[in-house]
Amino acid sequence: MLNYDLLNFKVHGDHTGNLVALEKGADFPFEIKRVYYIWGTDKDVVRGKHAHRKLEQVIVCTSGSCDFILDDGKERTTVHLDSPTQGLHIKSNIWREFTNFSPDCVVMVLASEHYDESDYIRDYNQFLTEVAK
Ligand code: T46
Secondary structure: OOOEEEEEOOOEEEOOEEEOOOOOEOOEOOOOOEEEEEEOOOOOOOEEEEEEOOOOEEEEEEEOOEEEEEEOOOOEEEEEEOOOOEEEEEOOOOEEEEEOOOOOOEEEEEEOOOOOHHHEEOOHHHHHHHHHO
16 A cells, blocks of 8 residues: 555635644644745646655645655555645655646645755665665
């Protein structure tokens, strides 16, 4: 089984609109050390193309939609993200690519660690070698 979860966030909504709050605890799987967001990517661009040795992330498409392709070296699946009420929790050692961006797509990422280039595996063959160990 691929090492990911789809989280459904509690929505505090009323006639004034909606709000989602994310705090470590029952509703969120780790302490957030970093937040970044991505927008303005053309539809057919493929981002990612790497795995992380340690990092866990929760990925939220706060606007628009995109597809995340996840691969653990044995199986590959595509997760379509199109709601600010859902978070894709990707754990360690998963190769990810993301593409099929809508023009209004904004991807917000909540990360368990600070930015560390040495945590990235950017070569697919190296990834396959590491996950086979
Ligand atoms: C991931 C997917 C979903 C930083 O300086 N600090 C940061 O925290 C990040 C995430 C990136 N950068 C720099 C490194 C590169 O010069 O921003 C540039 C673009 O990063 P990258 O090519 O890694 O972007 P994506 O969209 O391919 O991947 C990012 C994350 O890096 C990655 O962890 O899982 O989003």
